[in-house]
Amino acid sequence: MKKRTPPSSLAGNSPAHQQSAGRDPTTINEFKYINERPVDDISLNFFYKPHTITLLAVSIFGVMYFAFVRDQTDVQENIWAGMVCVIFFFLIISVLAFPNGPFTRPHPVVWRMLFGLSVLYLLFLLFLMFQDYKSIMGIFYWFDPTLRAFHIDMDKDYAANCSDVSLERIWSHVDVFAVGHYLGWAFKAVLIRHMGILWAISVMWEITEITFAHLLPNFAECWWDALILDVLVCNGFGIWCGLKFCKLLEMREYKWASIRDISSTSGKLKRAVLQFTPESWAHVRWLDPTSTYMRFFAVSQLVLLWQLTELNTFFLKHIFEMPPSHPVVIGRLVFVGLFTAPSVRQYYIYVTDTRCKRLGTQCWVYIAILISEAILCIKNGRELFERTQVKNIVFWLFIQAVISIMFVYSCMLWHKYVDGDDSQDSSPVKQPSREFKDSAVLSGDSKGPEYYVHPVFVAHAHGKLKDPDLNRTSYDIKIKIV
Template sequence: PPQDADSHLGGPGCPSQSPQIKGGVMKQTSRESLYRRNTECEVYDDGTNTFFWRAHTVTVLFILTCALVYVTLLEETPQDTAYNTKRGIVASILVFLCFGVTQAKDGPFTRPHPAYWRFWLCVTVVYELFLIFILFQTVHDGRQFMKYIDPKLGVPLPERDYGGNCLMYDPGNTTDPFHNIWDKMDGFVPAHFLGWYIKTLMIRDWWMCMIISVMFEFLEYSLEHQLPNFSECWWDHWIMDVLLCNGLGIYCGMKTLAWLSMKPYQWQGLWNIPTYKGKIKRIAFQFTPYSWVKFEWKPASTVQRWLAVLGIIFMFLLAELNTFYLKFVLWMPPEHYLVLLRLVFFVNVGGVAMREIYDFMDDPKFHKKLGQQAWLVAAITVTEFLIVVKYDPNTIMLPIPFSVMQCWFLGIVLIATWTVWDKGTKTQDTKMSVMSMSGEVGIGERHFAPSIPSY
């Protein structure tokens, strides 16, 4: 799971190195944010981790140079143009990754190692550039370009319909009356559970996770006329997905969050631990945070936070939909390794992006701009959607059924009405409170005003 830590001792985000924190701390940030940053920086390096944490820029540069010298002087260049083109692209990406792992700016996470998160930051850049390239191709060329990645791609594939016979118990099938349930039990069932377990570790809020889970099922209902893959039985939507897979994943995720929040964070150098069992335990804990940060989104506190939380939910749902629409317009089967790699990618970058978004919302005076990973993830989500719109506008523009439109319109009206009413009520309460305080101050001033004698 994603690990938390702004840095090891003296790293980025620590108050000891921030000129904003040195002077007038309470004027610039809240007590809670200052305490969180102080706690995350209480990590002592006893010298045993110095080599492990070092960037090794010269060593990486030397190894990279040796590899390039070998290719140039010792290796015979193949005469296959397509093969050389692929190898040149891969080599360019690897050089960029070497640069990023050693030179890129650190983000909010450092465990198990800062280079790990810098690597995924560079992968994010490469993926966004790849999406931009696909976006600028014609539909035919873009789909055929996928053949360079896998020759099996580039051909249209039928979508699987999970609807059809929705009887949980089929009396007509005497051999296996529960065959409809077993047919739905494919590899996506554990994927749903694991996905929501990891999403819970990213979002760290039970209500937000449940809202996103339920909202996505409503989206599947609303868009099943566009993608047959969204057509599922009612019990597949609400029992298998929401209650069992998603619900169990969220529950296990919240239990893990509770354990992480209560776990003591006292770190010791590996070589200072006397027993082998202690050393193995310390290595395992390298994949846990330095310290724990509880996300308190407080969506109803201000208009800005309410709109920000709505935006986060919207982007989450859009990224989920992109998973299905991308493989549909680019003709990728659901079990293809590229679909799996995309999910692994979002698992590694999503936690960092959520942390950067939370820091930006919770302490904007200290975090003056949106984090680099959050910016890239937002750009990727939008670019993926634009590819879907360009490659298959006919599917996207299929008219939504009138009953579905009514439900969504009613939901939007209710959210807008509640937003106006809640924020208007709070504004009025604030004005009344200010007027009350002003009145008390006025009474106090009159009570303690010196009396002027009259002659």
């Protein structure tokens, strides 16, 4: 092994050295793995090297060109162009400065830009929070003047003639929204990957619809619509398909070849397409027979946060009067769905891995968005919430808490008495991290083909963290062990 020794004046004052001083390096790495995951096995260096000067030059010249050549006679167009330019430069900054998050496929730039969009959305919500209802609707009318003609019919009866049950009538309710409902639950299953938690969210959402039906008329459904179409068909079939898809991905063997090593054109094209698939697929274990009460309540909190996410969707489009098919409604659903993926992963690691002491940045922003949306709905829906039946809300809160605790506790009992052996072995808390596996290879307890081990973990594995040069360079170099 060869060790590169930097000048002491630079190494001792490096940010990495200052950050590592007085901290547990395992904790630092566990948080960094979910907040700033590195890209492994880079073969095309051009796509992963920083091009900051080139990006700055292209951005400045592009803005200068459009600023001088475009027509500036229309004030509305000028405002819109200025907003687009601000968003563009904010996304450029997010590419340069924001963390990757827990995912790196197809490219970290995609997840950095998504994180930048989420921060912009949070800032937009905070801005709307300090406007009155008329001003907010004026902003929406400026974006889409056709919204002036749309109003929600509060007198429409959504649960009419429920005693008329027939196969034809049930089939008539299967529309594009039912397909979207099914796809949404399949996507939730891919994100959460736990049958008990998914069914808890499904059952509790139907109770939520019944509780808030006096505020949101479209929540009123016939019993067969809620039980058969929603719970069994859309929710149940979506959960089943999503979990089956996860099982297929778990059984797949992930061996990635560099596109440079593929000779055929078809093989190169296939490898390029596979870049948009997951790099790996980890088995998820939210609960363990020996889970602490904090982990128990954290999983219950996930169920409640998911209810808030769903409620915000319906209250936002009802209070600010937008049709379900409006691009703003659809765009928000797609955006929240995409941003939920890294947030759930960060929350999972934070809840299940005791070495991770900090909540991921993307998950933090996601929770802030949920709370901001709820505050915006309460502030601008005073007339709607004045009709709230307090006993229904108290009953809903009680049922939410009871069902969450009951489902989560039942899952713990299942893992303890039915699936105990498997859960004991595959619990994320009991699994050694990548660094501890590397240490096992060094000590001869484990065999592996070729490992790149962080120097600080090499030193910890042998108990020889005494070389000051190694200490200073522990966050700047890598050692290859064959």
